[in-house]
Amino acid sequence: MDVERQASAPTEKPVRRDESAVTRELHTSTEPDLRRVDLDPNFWYPVAWSNKVKAGKPFGTRYGADPIVIVRPDNGAPIYALEDRCAHRQVPLSKGKVEGDVVKCCYHGWSFDRKGCCVTVPYLNKPGVGRGVKTYPCKESGGLVFIFPGDPALAEKIPVPVPCQVNNTEEFKTRRFDPHVKCHYSFMHENLMDMNHQFLHRKQMGQITARFLGQDKGENFVEASYSFARKGGEQPLAERLLFGRHDKTIDVKDQPIDEVVTIRTTYPYQTLQIRDKDGDLMMDLWVAYVPLGEHQEETQAYGLLSVRRPKMKFLLDLAWPVLGIFTNRIFMEDKEIVEMEQEAWRELGGDHNVEVFPVVRNLRELLRRSGVPEQA
């Protein structure tokens, strides 16, 4: 799997009009409840922003129910990740301190190295004790710290993602966000993939309507493309930025917007790209959903949104704060609705979704077959 290639080139495949896109056939399944399917741990997941992990200060984070400490040695050695529990009394190592290459527990001062071995117990005459703590493969990419929560032996075979245009600072300006949402990660994938939910954002987006162009799917991905038409109202400033440099759609009702939006889940990540009528990439969103909690009923998302700089580059700088407010408001609406979905799932004791949109049904199958059974 080449994450980078897939993330940057989804629209190279032909966009087919899917005639079965609308259907009254209801989804019924004897398969396991999607909300009880855990994410496959044999991928790289972000657990921190690189710049939040300071040299000399351990950083506590989580994947699922597992506490993890990220250590950036103060001697220039690379970062590493350990189980965030001292072998002695299980208190978080992230409350301690980093000395050279080791992390020292705050309680009785036991020290652990990057292999998770206990190397010092200050009040013992011998170096350390036999038992240590679990380690996680750990790498940095695009300003994120990634860990590999699954089988460490597989880590080297799985590429670390390079999110969107984070390294292309000449052409794109990139914004970070990291919302915590109280729902299963699958709701997040479905929310973004199904652009028919623009109705939810009618206050932010105006009377804009998505038109489904087509879909594609493969062993490890599902993709959908849309165009948009404005049914009325004025185009918000920030939306204009997201949809490109030209402004002919302002005040022009029912006129199609030429840009194409392509959303793609390449398991376990998700991207949203906007291309203009010439096929140039205008916006590039990359997001990873990190499960939290024993039952993965909460999600820590890490996202990067790259927007192409306009020819008059100061325009984007001017509009940047507005864009932040705009995307944040949209996100708060999404957060509220997916948390209501999770709550309904909890109250009903299971998934009662009646999904009629083939793209979402394909997405659900992808998530179900790619995930792993919930831990007992």
Added chain:
Amino acid sequence: MDVERQASAPTEKPVRRDESAVTRELHTSTEPDLRRVDLDPNFWYPVAWSNKVKAGKPFGTRYGADPIVIVRPDNGAPIYALEDRCAHRQVPLSKGKVEGDVVKCCYHGWSFDRKGCCVTVPYLNKPGVGRGVKTYPCKESGGLVFIFPGDPALAEKIPVPVPCQVNNTEEFKTRRFDPHVKCHYSFMHENLMDMNHQFLHRKQMGQITARFLGQDKGENFVEASYSFARKGGEQPLAERLLFGRHDKTIDVKDQPIDEVVTIRTTYPYQTLQIRDKDGDLMMDLWVAYVPLGEHQEETQAYGLLSVRRPKMKFLLDLAWPVLGIFTNRIFMEDKEIVEMEQEAWRELGGDHNVEVFPVVRNLRELLRRSGVPEQA
């Protein structure tokens, strides 16, 4: 069952002195725990004040564990009630909007009519999908919106209550209240029925003592009558209003108050009426307890308190705010104590009440035999 007749004429039956009113015989029971008995859903229960349900704006409420949306169409059609979950992804319809006679989900814009049928899915070429949402019979009476949570086929046979004197505005002024209490509804019935708990309200009511006059019971009701005597202290202003136009009891200790208080549970509602020595109705309280939560361990009460206007009608208007504060303080004391009863029940894992008052024992039997087993 004629709720209106029963509510307005309880003291027409002879009040008998019950010689077994006091007893040391303790209540023991092999019957199910009263706090695990659910209310019979085959009655009309209020779930909103009519004036809170605006035309065009769906209103979310609950009965037990079930979310309900009340819809008042913006085209003048009568209100209706649906399960408050979109058939698509189960998010609350009450977060959406009303358009004409239909309610539209906020997420993907699916629309449902008063029969609960999905009539539109905006991005499908066909009208709606086969599946809809559950409906509830729904009517308005006395400023309240009632729903029938049980078998809809029975709804027409069961009368909708007309609470107390709400429609007799010439002779009575009526106050509304809707406290949320964290206890089983049965504690609320017992609290009001047992006037021996005046000790709880000694700060508000002064040293007033209830004297039990007698009780009555039938297939669907239990009723108790009391007179009161002041043991000392001055009569509070608001109490004077509640107990009638004359003021001979002020500063006169141990002198009986001529008014008779009659409390009646006519399943599932409860009333408290005060009549003066001529038998004229001075005060008329009606209250319904709506269960909340899967185990009905919380209660949303809806109450209406009608007070007869004195001959100099402005007096009641003057005293109205004081009466509000007075009744609210008394209610806050009752709320605190019934919530402590619920908490003790929870800690002890069951009902350990030792009830010695026959009226309350009869009431408990009524509630137990009229209710339904707790849902598993």
Added chain:
Amino acid sequence: MDVERQASAPTEKPVRRDESAVTRELHTSTEPDLRRVDLDPNFWYPVAWSNKVKAGKPFGTRYGADPIVIVRPDNGAPIYALEDRCAHRQVPLSKGKVEGDVVKCCYHGWSFDRKGCCVTVPYLNKPGVGRGVKTYPCKESGGLVFIFPGDPALAEKIPVPVPCQVNNTEEFKTRRFDPHVKCHYSFMHENLMDMNHQFLHRKQMGQITARFLGQDKGENFVEASYSFARKGGEQPLAERLLFGRHDKTIDVKDQPIDEVVTIRTTYPYQTLQIRDKDGDLMMDLWVAYVPLGEHQEETQAYGLLSVRRPKMKFLLDLAWPVLGIFTNRIFMEDKEIVEMEQEAWRELGGDHNVEVFPVVRNLRELLRRSGVPEQA
């Protein structure tokens, strides 16, 4: 068992250097999880400060899951303790009032005497009802109210503690504290006993290092002694007070401090004493841990800290507020760490401690064999 004698004279036994103090042998056990061992109820436990229990006003408190009301009659009779639930409807008697020697429930006014018998039901013609409430042996000592939660027949055989130097006001000044900590009591015993955790308090205590001198143990106690050496930094003002009148250690690095600190768990209490080089008692700490909750996963501690008045007695008065802040900061660090231990225990579903320090291992055995199995 003579608690008073043991509490005041622990260092009369020879302090032996324990050669096995450090070891790499790990603790494994088929015995019950220490965090599931309840405290033996057949001891006297403090549940209130004497001066908080006012004559005439019942005082509500708890031991484990059991609510307890302490009653100080307004007629001069001694205090007593009852189950804090009315026999009638189980609401707290502590919400009621004391009249003479009886406590009267706030709800319907039932009265109970010091034997727990119901002596009055105001609205019955007969005195009380047959059933009463449970009583607890109850005594006052050193400004604390103690109850005996176990078998009342054993209460008289077990001495009531006289905490530290609370009655020796001429030579000592005593501070009270009563922190509520969300962890099992056993974490509290281990925390104080293991002075190797001074690393946790490095910000408050400077670079001070404990040196283990030796231990002692017996049927109902474990004891450890330490000396301290400063590795650098200045001696904080309050520490100087705790460690005695002389100040030769200021700015003198690596020089041992002559005082000896002795920590002792005499089941179920714990003490910490500091003696100077002449063996004079400088500081005397006594603490009792009262379990809270059905599973004793929270602890209400009651502590008394006696500090010897210096020759210029006003010095201690001057330093008293600083000492309070100092000890409070240290305590907040301990509270945070023991609550993290409890949380780790909960997350891991059991005790995974790898204890290498023999004193703590002995302490764990003492707590395990002295306690009782968790109530089902």
